[in-house]
Amino acid sequence: MTEPVLSLSGVTRSFGALKVSDAVDLDLRAGEIHALIGPNGAGKSTLIKLISGEIEPDAGRIRFAGRDLQGLDQAARARLGLARTFQVSSLIPDFSVRRNVMLAVQAREGSGFGFVRQVSGDSRLGDAAMTALGRVGLQDRAQVPAAELSHGERRLLEIAMALALRPRAFLMDEPMAGLGSEGSGALIGFLDSLRGEAPILLVEHDMDAVFALADRISVLVGGRVIAHGSPDDIRADADVRAAYLGEE
Amino acid sequence: MAEFLNERRMSLAIALALLAVPLMAEWLGNSFYTTLATRAAILALAGVGLNIALGSGGLISLGHAAFFGIGGYAVGIIASHHQAYEPLMTWPLTIAATNQMPVLWLVAILASGLAALMIGALSLRTSGVYFIMITLAFAQMIYYFAVSWPAYGGQDGLSIYVRDGFPGLNTLRPLDFFLLCYAVLMVVLALVRMISGARFGAMLEAVRQNPARVAALGLSPFRIRLVAFVLSGMVTGLAGALYADLNRFVSPSMLSWHMSGEIMVFVILGGAGRLFGPVAGACIYVLFEHVFGGVSDYWQFFLGALLLGVVLFARGGLIGLAAGRARHD
Ligand SMILES: Nc1ncnc2c1ncn2[C@@H]1O[C@H](COP(=O)(O)OP(=O)(O)OP(=O)(O)O)[C@@H](O)[C@H]1O
Ligand SMILES: [Mg+2]
Numbered sequence: 251m252t253e254p255v256l257s258l259s260g261v262t263r264s265f266g267a268l269k270v271s272d273a274v275d276l277d278l279r280a281g282e283i284h285a286l287i288g289p290n291g292a293g294k295s296t297l298i299k300l301i302s303g304e305i306e307p308d309a310g311r312i313r314f315a316g317r318d319l320q321g322l323d324q325a326a327r328a329r330l331g332l333a334r335t336f337q338v339s340s341l342i343p344d345f346s347v348r349r350n351v352m353l354a355v356q357a358r359e360g361s362g363f364g365f366v367r368q369v370s371g372d373s374r375l376g377d378a379a380m381t382a383l384g385r386v387g388l389q390d391r392a393q394v395p396a397a398e399l400s401h402g403e404r405r406l407l408e409i410a411m412a413l414a415l416r417p418r419a420f421l422m423d424e425p426m427a428g429l430g431s432e433g434s435g436a437l438i439g440f441l442d443s444l445r446g447e448a449p450i451l452l453v454e455h456d457m458d459a460v461f462a463l464a465d466r467i468s469v470l471v472g473g474r475v476i477a478h479g480s481p482d483d484i485r486a487d488a489d490v491r492a493a494y495l496g497e498e
Numbered sequence: 499m500a501e502f503l504n505e506r507r508m509s510l511a512i513a514l515a516l517l518a519v520p521l522m523a524e525w526l527g528n529s530f531y532t533t534l535a536t537r538a539a540i541l542a543l544a545g546v547g548l549n550i551a552l553g554s555g556g557l558i559s560l561g562h563a564a565f566f567g568i569g570g571y572a573v574g575i576i577a578s579h580h581q582a583y584e585p586l587m588t589w590p591l592t593i594a595a596t597n598q599m600p601v602l603w604l605v606a607i608l609a610s611g612l613a614a615l616m617i618g619a620l621s622l623r624t625s626g627v628y629f630i631m632i633t634l635a636f637a638q639m640i641y642y643f644a645v646s647w648p649a650y651g652g653q654d655g656l657s658i659y660v661r662d663g664f665p666g667l668n669t670l671r672p673l674d675f676f677l678l679c680y681a682v683l684m685v686v687l688a689l690v691r692m693i694s695g696a697r698f699g700a701m702l703e704a705v706r707q708n709p710a711r712v713a714a715l716g717l718s719p720f721r722i723r724l725v726a727f728v729l730s731g732m733v734t735g736l737a738g739a740l741y742a743d744l745n746r747f748v749s750p751s752m753l754s755w756h757m758s759g760e761i762m763v764f765v766i767l768g769g770a771g772r773l774f775g776p777v778a779g780a781c782i783y784v785l786f787e788h789v790f791g792g793v794s795d796y797w798q799f800f801l802g803a804l805l806l807g808v809v810l811f812a813r814g815g816l817i818g819l820a821a822g823r824a825r826h827d
């Protein structure tokens with residue numbers, strides 16, 4: 251069997267006395283959507299932050315694309331091919347939608363340090379950005395400042411920026427949040443097709459989306475993975491029902 | 499779009515006005531105003547430097563006098579050797595002193611850039627109030643070093659007996675020296691404009707607005723800020739070099755925190771992040787100093803009142819007041 255794209259073993263992190271990640275083992279294999287679910291405060295976003303390098307684990311190992319991520323900062327991990335979308339949209343508010351994505355294209359090309367060639371006349375950057383925007387259906391909003399987007403549009407712009415990075419894996423923190431049923435329906439269809447491009451670690455509260463998309467599900471409660479398996483396994487798991495799905 | 503054109507027109511008007519003053523003055527045979535305009539152009543250049551860090555990068559440096567002073571001392575020290583017919587150093591190799599501005603500028607730019615690299619590498623690990631305090635502390639360290647360094651004048655500073663030269667110009671003539679400084683200012687403004695429109699400018703602007711996002715895209719905010727800080731220090735250092743030759747004198751006051759504050763006033767008064775903001779700010783500063791300085795010793799009170807008004811009512815400085823919000827497509 252080939253090595254998973256991303257694997258965590260024994261990842262532990264505390265904030266003060268609060269253990270937010272407790273010896274988490276998790277992996278993400280090529281071509282799959284692995285959903286990470288759990289109640290509020292379970293430590294899902296913390297795990298995304300640990301993987302992306304925003305915070306460091308107290309113990310444990312994270313491997314990605316065949317290497318140990320320890321000691322690499324956020325930017326270095328992103329360059330290795332980890333694309334993250336934030337639970338709370340994180341955009342460049344004064345930049346237009348197109349400029350936001352152009353920034354991602356620029357980052358993928360690794361050239362933050364061009365001093366001469368003007369960005370506005372760079373059709374390669376612009377075209378690549380428009381392609382990514384077209385895929386999430388935001389092409390008509392390209393010239394609008396990101397600050398003026400609706401909540402749902404911001405979520406889509408986050409995804410367009412992740413797409414423009416052409417990553418080896420996506421880390422998505424609640425991409426459906428606040429999209430409305432029509433919006434999440436469309437996004438479910440899109441993410442479904444995206445797994446062939448790069449696997450997705452999907453943190454999501456929307457159970458319809460999770461059960462429609464996930465190849466595997468891990469359930470996090472109080473920082474611990476209490477269950478892990480196929481959607482059918484998870485649906486049937488008594489502990490999960492008790493701890494999370496709210497059924498007795 | 500209309501507002502953008504407006505800012506361009508305003509910039510052009512400022513540039514022309516600054517050029518017109520000394521031309522008129524020379525025509526009227528009064529080169530006092532030429533020197534005043536030269537002072538404005540040089541201070542504007544110092545502000546243009548700070549604006550790269552403060553306006554575009556959001557890095558509130560209260561230590562830019564360090565770069566201004568280092569640029570000035572680079573010129574002063576080399577001049578002191580040159581006028582004593584001494585080489586700059588004899589070991590490990592002999593380097594002769596010079597009085598040619600292009601060489602002096604290069605030395606000033608490199609020295610201030612190196613200082614900015616060291617100060618930036620340490621202080622950019624902090625942010626907010628800590629960053630302000632650390633940049634201030636570094637500048638104060640250099641200030642006290644200059645005060646207590648007797649070899650180069652200590653507290654008394656260094657005189658440059660004859661203004662350094664530039665090929666093809668007679669820098670002793672006020673108009674020639676003004677035109678030289680003005681040309682340097684315009685060239686630097688053109689370069690700054692080019693850089694802010696290029697990929698680096700986009701990154702820097704993005705880092706100012708949302709560093710976490712930039713890091714998540716795979717670019718290091720620290721590195722981007724450090725490069726901006728070094729460029730910023732280099733430009734302010736070049737201004738210091740010109741200032742030394744304008745006054746034919748350098749002293750620790752160029753390194754003092756008053757100077758840092760003044761440079762920051764140019765930027766904030768004119769409009770942080772606006773290309774011509776520091777130019778407008780420095781011109782108004784020099785104008786106030788001249789007009790009210792003659793009337794009252796407390797002329798800075800009037801300046802303070804103006805600054806307060808700008809900060810309270812015009813976030814984009816005077817340029818922002820006249821031309822509206824900055825445009826980002
Ligand atoms: N920087 C921090 N300092 C202290 N405590 C923190 C910090 N970040 C998160 N926590 C705590 O860690 C716990 C897990 O937070 P996290 O954001 O990972 O939860 P989550 O599973 O993403 O929740 P949600 O579903 O609400 O997004 C929470 O109790 C939170 O208050
Ligand atoms: Mg969360």
